[in-house]
Amino acid sequence: MRTHDDGRHELGQNFLTDPAAIRAVVDLVARTGGPIVEIGPGGGALTLPLEGLGRPVTAVEVDGRRVRELRDRVGPGTSVVHADFLRFRLPAAPHVLVGNLPFHRTTAVLRRVVHAGHWTDAVLLVQWEVARRRAGVGGATMMTAQWWPWYDFAVHRRVPASAFRPRPGVDGGLMTATRRPRPLVPEPRRREYQAFVHRVFTGPGRGLRQVVRAAYPAARTSAWARRHGVTDRTLPRDLGAAQWVELFDLVR
Incomplete structure (x- = not known):
């Protein structure tokens, strides 16, 4: 059986293995409320700790082999779905998005996220520079500026490349997006x-x-x-x- 630190290169999988980084993600999710939708759970490095929050978890995984393995490990409150997140129909009720995003699909996933409705908070692990630019640190991207009236973006910590397996060529960054209760533009x-x-x-x-x-x-x-x-x-x-x-x- 594959372990959570054995990623498939063709799927852009760099799995999180550092306990401190995993705790940081879970701690941010713990500040939110509602069901959790996890993007790309892989071997469950985040899924299993998220179960400890006592909230329903839906883990959306594109790798069929990972789906079968993870279903044998999760509790009754967690559903592991075999699907591509870019095509997955999100719940039509308030929920929280969580994910260690494949670095090569970051832009596509972020676009899917900001266009989606109903989620209240997103806790995402992306490339360090992407996290900074999304939060407007050192200059915002056009995508950030276009969505700022509806979402507040923040960067929380840098996650070293050594925290992932296989090790990527760049550091990661832990960021959040929070839907504004009152948009700045109608x-x-x-x-x-x-x-x-x-x-x-x-x-x-x-x-x-x-x-x-x-x-x-x-x-x-x-x-x-x-x-x-x-x-x-x-x-x-x-x-x-x-x-x-x-x-x-x-x-x-």
């Missing part, structure tokens, strides 16, 4: 807001002010720029969630 305006962020991130210009002037010449943004210290060197990645929302209100 849901009916989501597409409009996200198109605005895309236009600013991809528009011509050497800095944010030039981009905004070119894209929205009639917008009065000088006072906003002074208030937030926006200069010709400021880039779209330098803005925070509240600054994006305020700028959107000004230009729309």
Whole structure:
């Protein structure tokens, strides 16, 4: 039988083996409430400790061999489903997402997560730089800026490559996404807001002010720029969630 530290290269499996990192994930999940959906449980390194929280767990695993092995090890409150998370139908009720994501599928899984409804919290282990950029540390990505009005992203700790088997080429990062109870932008305006962020991130210009002037010449943004210290060197990645929302209100 395979052990939880024996990953399959073709599935991008780098299984978490460090007890401290596993405890950190479980501790973050313990701060949430509701049923748990685990993304890619592998051999159960997180699944079995998560059972200790006394909440229903649904573990979604694409590797059929792992599914069969894990079903023999979990308790009655855990369901192990053989499916690709990208195609799995999530519950239509509040739940929490947890997962040590395959590094080569991180972007695809994150896109699936942010587009999904009903989940309240997501506790995810991704590449360290992805975790930082999602949380806006050192500059946010366009994807983060597009979803900030609906989710709060945070990075919690760096997880060394030595915590995984097989060992990946980069460190991991433990991050969370929390659905805002009151979005900063009304849901009916989501597409409009996200198109605005895309236009600013991809528009011509050497800095944010030039981009905004070119894209929205009639917008009065000088006072906003002074208030937030926006200069010709400021880039779209330098803005925070509240600054994006305020700028959107000004230009729309």
